[in-house]
Amino acid sequence: MSSGHFDSASLADIDETDRQLLRLLQTQARMSITELAERVNLSATPCARRIKRLEDAGIITGYHTKTDAQKLGYPLAVFIAISMDRHTAERFEQFETKVQSFDEVVSCSIVTGRTEDYLIKVRVRDMAHYEEFLLHRLNRIEGVAQVHTSFELREVFSRSVI
Structure with a gap:
């Protein structure tokens, strides 16, 4: 991961901290960088760099709001x-x-x-x-x-x- 980019051959290089960040963001995308960093035992700057690297690699493809279709009238x-x-x-x-x-x-x-x-x-x-x-x-x-x-x-x- 020294280049800061992922390709199909290096996906196995994603470490446990990256996986923890992905799990947290997939369940709580509004969590602040500070809170994310605390949860994965990093300081804010390295945490933000990891997230940016995951975004640049296309592993994180967006942030979404989950809605209740029934409450919106589409049951x-x-x-x-x-x-x-x-x-x-x-x-x-x-x-x-x-x-x-x-x-x-x-x-x-x-x-x-x-x-x-x-x-x-x-x-x-x-x-x-x-x-x-x-x-x-x-x-x-x-x-x-x-x-x-x-x-x-x-x-x-x-x-x-x-």
């Missing part, structure tokens, strides 16, 4: 598996660009091991909102051949901490 979580009509780079790029523009879509992944190509998670107000989303937007994306919907009964847990 219904829907998983939608999508099959595309053709498997071309252009078709996939077009789909990904379009689906990313929909505020209801909270995640989108290309998947294997299924007949479907994509799995998206959508948040909607109610069934009428879901119907509008499905029939008037998702199904109108060129190349969408088939969709399979599963409704989330209850989220057991969700985390991004690694």
Whole structure:
């Protein structure tokens, strides 16, 4: 880590202090540098340098506010598996660009091991909102051949901490 940069070959060089910082920031991103430094037994300046290095390396990609979708009026979580009509780079790029523009879509992944190509998670107000989303937007994306919907009964847990 002497260069201050990480690459795929040196990711194993991230030490336990870096891992502690990442865990703390993933669960409490508003923690001050002073408090972070205390928690990992560093002074503020070296702590800030480590965080900056992790940001520059693209390991820390941003800081986010976690919200309660139910309290914001979007209690219904829907998983939608999508099959595309053709498997071309252009078709996939077009789909990904379009689906990313929909505020209801909270995640989108290309998947294997299924007949479907994509799995998206959508948040909607109610069934009428879901119907509008499905029939008037998702199904109108060129190349969408088939969709399979599963409704989330209850989220057991969700985390991004690694």
